[in-house]
Amino acid sequence: MTPPPTSPADGPAHDPAATAREALARLVRDVPDFPEPGVLFKDITPLLADHAGLRAVVDGLAAAGRDAEGRPVVDAVVGLEARGFVLAAPVALALGVGFVPVRKAGKLPGETHEVAYALEYGEAVLQVHRDAVAPGARVLVVDDVLATGGTLAAARALVEACGAHVHAASLLMEISALPGRAALGDLPLHVLTTV
């Protein structure tokens, strides 16, 4: 039987994390001065439009919700409006659990918890349905970008207001020039790439 490739000289080894990083490097577009001067916007729409790239990053994001043997260890996946929704729903399917939306204020019809927060280019209010996450549940939070950490800190506060626990946050990319990681204290972060 032919052994699997072990070095670049033998051919490309199957490394899911490297595949996701390569997709991000190739398919995320930098847009200077959007949505305001001084912001280098990371546009993920080319990545979302590429089936293999989307597949690679969904698999990479879902890994944060599994144990060392690959078994799911979370009870729900929370996605953050709007880009986080696109990624979190397939991650929830991959892990065999449900999807819970955290939305900008005024969009959810039921009783909500809410948190005001600031992000790299503005301020907003996030909400979650009070009954969306069961008390004691272990949650994976999924989003695209970690910049200042304001959005993710607000999402964590909302999950905790439901009496649930954030197992980890899983993100496509961390902007290392911004202080997001420091703002999140002991929250376990799983990032597919750092820019």
Ligand SMILES: O=P(O)(O)OC[C@H]1O[C@H](OP(=O)(O)OP(=O)(O)O)[C@H](O)[C@@H]1O
């Ligand atoms: O770390 P932070 O500084 O909080 O920034 C990160 C957040 O900013 C973007 O969301 P945005 O509110 O622009 O929403 P969108 O997905 O609706 O475009 C991004 O999708 C993250 O959620």
Ligand SMILES: Nc1ncnc2[nH]cnc12
């Ligand atoms: N620079 C950036 N690019 C894309 N999304 C963001 N959210 C916050 N900062 C961002």
